[in-house]
Amino acid sequence: MSKGAPQLPALTGLRGLAAWWVVFYHARLSLTQWMPGAAEAVASKGYLAVDLFFMLSGFVMWLNYGPRLREQGLAGAPGFWWRRFARIWPLHAAVLAGMVMFALLLLATGRDMANYPLAELPLHVLLVQNWGFTPDLSWNHPAWSISTEVGAYLLFPTMVVALRWERLRPATLVAMGIALVLCLHGVFALARADSLGDQITRLGLFRCVLQFTVGMVLANLWLAWQGKRAVLPCYALALALFGALLATPAPETLLVPLLFAALLLALALDRGPLARLLASRPLVWLGDASYATYLIHFPLLIVVKLLAVGDDLQLSPVVFALYLLALLALSGALYRWLEKPAQTWLNRRQPRRRDPAAA
Numbered sequence: 452m453s454k455g456a457p458q459l460p461a462l463t464g465l466r467g468l469a470a471w472w473v474v475f476y477h478a479r480l481s482l483t484q485w486m487p488g489a490a491e492a493v494a495s496k497g498y499l500a501v502d503l504f505f506m507l508s509g510f511v512m513w514l515n516y517g518p519r520l521r522e523q524g525l526a527g528a529p530g531f532w533w534r535r536f537a538r539i540w541p542l543h544a545a546v547l548a549g550m551v552m553f554a555l556l557l558l559a560t561g562r563d564m565a566n567y568p569l570a571e572l573p574l575h576v577l578l579v580q581n582w583g584f585t586p587d588l589s590w591n592h593p594a595w596s597i598s599t600e601v602g603a604y605l606l607f608p609t610m611v612v613a614l615r616w617e618r619l620r621p622a623t624l625v626a627m628g629i630a631l632v633l634c635l636h637g638v639f640a641l642a643r644a645d646s647l648g649d650q651i652t653r654l655g656l657f658r659c660v661l662q663f664t665v666g667m668v669l670a671n672l673w674l675a676w677q678g679k680r681a682v683l684p685c686y687a688l689a690l691a692l693f694g695a696l697l698a699t700p701a702p703e704t705l706l707v708p709l710l711f712a713a714l715l716l717a718l719a720l721d722r723g724p725l726a727r728l729l730a731s732r733p734l735v736w737l738g739d740a741s742y743a744t745y746l747i748h749f750p751l752l753i754v755v756k757l758l759a760v761g762d763d764l765q766l767s768p769v770v771f772a773l774y775l776l777a778l779l780a781l782s783g784a785l786y787r788w789l790e791k792p793a794q795t796w797l798n799r800r801q802p803r804r805r806d807p808a809a810a
Contacts, residue, residue, distance in 0.1 A: 457514050460738075461718050464729035466507055467737025469500035470744045473593065474778065476500070477749055481756065481766040498648035499703075501596045503711050505659045508600060509666020510673075510715060512607055517670070520611040528608035533801045535604045539597055539742070540578065541793035542785060546746045547575055550590055553750070566590070581655045588651060593749050595651055599659035606660060610667065621675045628668040632708045635661045639704040647704055665712055673719045685717035736783075743785040748778055 475490075476497020483491065520527045554567035568589055574580040575590050581598040588595055619627075638657050644650050647658060692710040695701055718726055728734070737744075752774065759770045766774070 459514075459719055460730035460735050461721070461726040462507060462511070462715070462729075463738035464731065464734030465715075465718060465738070466504070467734050467739075467741045467744075468729075469503050469507075470741035471737070472497040472500040473745060474748045474775075477593075478752055478766070478771065478774075481760065481764060482771060484763070484765045485768055498646075499707055499711075502647055502658070502662055502708060503715070504596065505600075505603075505662035506666040506669065506708075506711055506715055508603070509663035509668075510670045510719070511666075512604075512663075513611075513667045513670035514673075516607070517611055517616070517667075520608050521617075524612055525608055530801065531608055532604060534798060535601075537794045537797035537801075539600070541797070542743060542746055542790045543578065543594060543597060544576070545785075545789060546591060546750065547594075550750055553754075581652055583653065583656070585652055591746065591749055593745055595655055596659065597746075599656045600663070602656050603660050603663040607663075610664065616667075616671050619671065621672060624668050624672050624675070628665050628672075628712060629709075631661050631665050631668070632705065632712070635708060636702060636705040640702075644704070645702065647707060662708060665708065666715075669712055669716050669719070672716060676716075676720060682717055682720045682723070685713050685720065689713035689717055740782040740786040743790055744778060744782040747781055747785065751778055751781065 472494075474497075475494040479486065479491055479494040479497075482494075486494070516531050520531060523530075550567065551572070554564050554569075557564040557567070566589055571580065571585055571589055574584055575594065578594070578598045578601045580589075581595040582602065635658065638661075639645075639647070639649070639654060642650055642654055644654060689710055692706055692713060696703070696706045696710065718729065755766070755770065755774045756764075760766060
């Protein structure tokens with residue numbers, strides 16, 4: 452990370468809440484007997500949290516690595532890629548290894564393992580499974596978005612050096628952000644996809660890269676608008692977009708990215724009660740452990756369903772509460788004892804670029 456990189460704990464808390472929104476999204480169909488209708492409606496939109504992740508990722512990548520890559524140019528790309536590999540791959544590999552053992556157990560007991568095709572396993576190991584190589588999600592389904600993030604990471608250094616971002620005026624940045632969202636909407640419209648969650652294996656990579664770039668734009672707007680009283684206009688725009696989403700038939704593929712962009716920028720600029728709530732210690736802890744939560748909640752849910760779901764395919768409130776507690780504990784344990792130590796170990800062994808003059 453760049454020295455002196457801004458600390459925005461409210462965004463960390465937001466990431467934690469978004470990860471748990473995805474948890475409820477994947478569990479919702481097993482909770483219909485007792486979950487209130489309003490809660491079920493909110494949970495059914497949990498797939499949109501991934502779009503928020505993509506923008507957050509672009510925002511954070513720019514603030515933490517943009518300045519260094521601006522100085523180093525593409526020569527700094529290998530170092531950036533190594534640090535991202537150290538951040539995302541060890542935990543992904545550990546969870547995938549656990550799922551391989553689970554699939555082999557299914558095979559040994561004569562159960563269906565259609566969701567765990569061994570032929571596609573190398574794609575998952577390399578985190579390229581959602582680059583158009585397969586027609587369906589398999590293995591750890593939520594990891595599709597990590598696969599597309601890898602694509603965005605590969606492009607990020609080139610995007611940083613391709614423009615003189617620091618010379619762009621706020622009006623130009625706003626126009627760029629709107630153009631990117633319109634491009635995203637156009638891609639989905641051409642594919643006849645009405646929802647951002649449609650055709651994941653076909654459109655997921657476009658969905659990620661375009662919104663990741665929107666996040667980069669937002670980071671530069673944040674740098675330009677600090678202290679400029681832009682918080683209330685951003686909140687007002689987010690509220691207006693949310694109202695339009697509820698009250699009009701306007702497409703989700705257009706309004707939701709605009710809504711998330713306005714909300715993300717508002718929270719980054721804000722120092723008020725909402726930002727302080729998101730920056731509270733419990734929510735920041737949820738954000739710190741959110742990657743572990745995101746990767747393990749789906750396989751853990753599968754195991755719980757095998758053990759505790761009857762013919763009605765429903766989880767009781769008690770069983771679901773135990774699942775949430777187990778997920779919370781596992782997330783914290785994996786974050787502390789696997790994710791962070793592995794990241795530190797790999798970063799200390801980052802290959803060093805030889806100085807041409809010294810050579």
